[in-house]
Amino acid sequence: MKKISILIMIMMLGGCAHVTARVFPYLDGECPWDFPVKGNDSRYGFIYHTYESDYYDRVNAEWCFTTEEEAAAYGYRAYKPWKRYRW
Numbered sequence: 001m002k003k004i005s006i007l008i009m010i011m012m013l014g015g016c017a018h019v020t021a022r023v024f025p026y027l028d029g030e031c032p033w034d035f036p037v038k039g040n041d042s043r044y045g046f047i048y049h050t051y052e053s054d055y056y057d058r059v060n061a062e063w064c065f066t067t068e069e070e071a072a073a074y075g076y077r078a079y080k081p082w083k084r085y086r087w
């Protein structure tokens with residue numbers, strides 16, 4: 001009986017803390033408020049977007065991360081704006 005009650009407590013407490021640094025986004029492509037960094041797998045590679053990114057509102061996230069460091073640990077790179085050249 002004691003083992004069962006300990007297992008139940010562990011399962012209940014497991015939902016209180018973030019076990020992982022990434023989660024799936026909502027169905028509309030938005031991230032939860034506590035996972036503000038959007039990860040996107042594109043033809044240009046694994047890219048993450050923060051609030052400062054020009055395309056943050058346009059990107060449909062495939063992964064959501066807690067910090068930029070966590071996104072980099074999973075192999076994502078920061079968004080780089082395109083340089084436009086004038087002739």
